[in-house]
Amino acid sequence: MPHTSNAHQPRDAIGTQPGAPAVESTDTDALAPSTAADKVRHALRQHPGATAAELAIAAGVGKSTAGKVLATFASDRIATRSTPSPEGGRRAADRWYPADTQHSDTNDERATTLPTIPEPAHTAAPPTDAQASDRPVRLARGELRALVLAELRRDPDTPMTPGMIARRLGRSAGAVSNALDTLTGQGQAVRVGDAPRTFLAAPADDAQDGRTGG
Numbered sequence: 001m002p003h004t005s006n007a008h009q010p011r012d013a014i015g016t017q018p019g020a021p022a023v024e025s026t027d028t029d030a031l032a033p034s035t036a037a038d039k040v041r042h043a044l045r046q047h048p049g050a051t052a053a054e055l056a057i058a059a060g061v062g063k064s065t066a067g068k069v070l071a072t073f074a075s076d077r078i079a080t081r082s083t084p085s086p087e088g089g090r091r092a093a094d095r096w097y098p099a100d101t102q103h104s105d106t107n108d109e110r111a112t113t114l115p116t117i118p119e120p121a122h123t124a125a126p127p128t129d130a131q132a133s134d135r136p137v138r139l140a141r142g143e144l145r146a147l148v149l150a151e152l153r154r155d156p157d158t159p160m161t162p163g164m165i166a167r168r169l170g171r172s173a174g175a176v177s178n179a180l181d182t183l184t185g186q187g188q189a190v191r192v193g194d195a196p197r198t199f200l201a202a203p204a205d206d207a208q209d210g211r212t213g214g
Contacts, residue, residue, distance in 0.1 A: 036059070036061045036065050036066075036069055037069050037072070039059040039060060039061055040055060040056075040059045040061065040065075040066055040069040040070065040073075041073070041078070042059065043055045043058035043059035044070075044073075044079060044096060044097075044098055045098060046058065048096075048097045048098060048101050049082075049095045049096070049097060050095065050096060051093040051094065051095060051096070052066050052067045052070055052093070052094070052096065053066075053093070055070070055096060070096055073099075077099050078098070078099055079096055079097065079098055079099055080096070080097050080098075080099050080101075081094045081095065081096050081097075082094065082095045082096075082097065083095075144169075144171065144175060144176070144179050145179045145182055145183055147169055147171075148165055148169070148176055148179045148180060148183065148189075149183055149188055149189065149201065151165050151168055151169065152165075152183075152189055152199060152200060152201035153201045156200065156201050157200075158200075159192050159193055159198035159199065159200055160198060160199055160200075161196045161197060161198055161199075162174075162176045162177035162180055162197065162199075163176075163196075165180075177197070180197075180199050183199075184199070187202055188201070188202050189201060189202055190202050
């Protein structure tokens with residue numbers, strides 16, 4: 001019986017005998033997504049119902065890149081988007097799903113936990129002109145006392161409380177009360193009531209004596 005050589009017979013796969021099934025590669029690196037589209041597709045499969053920003057983080061690509069890839073997926077009917085109802089008057093971000101995934105607009109469940117998207121830092125806005133105009137102007141030393149005395153003299157027969165004068169001047173009642181005490185000590189104002197504390201402007205002659213008397 002003639003001898004048949006296998007030297008020139010092709011093998012189906014490396015390391016296998018003729019006729020044996022080929023051994024599939026188990027190299028996980030070859031299966032890992034390589035392009036941005038592959039990465040976004042993989043993230044979409046893992047996180048159906050995520051926003052474009054969340055998918056960008058999960059896929060490790062830029063937000064704009066993820067948005068462009070998702071738009072292409074939508075055109076090619078690879079993915080679908082769902083727009084949730086506005087919350088508090090603000091438009092909610094679109095949710096993305098693989099085209100073959102069943103979902104509802106109210107279903108916001110995720111297959112796995114998504115990475116947290118950091119909230120942008122909020123800085124206080126500078127005051128507007130209107131807000132700045134509501135702030136009392138800083139007065140020079142002794143200027144508040146002069147304003148308080150002018151209010152007393154404007155209505156010399158009506159006893160005034162610190163609160164009344166403070167509201168007229170747009171100043172704090174405590175600062176006005178201190179100014180009234182100083183004016184009383186200088187003889188330019190007279191305290192005429194205790195409960196509540198009320199004041200009148202001192203007569204012109206008494207006020208002059210208070211300023212020059214010591």
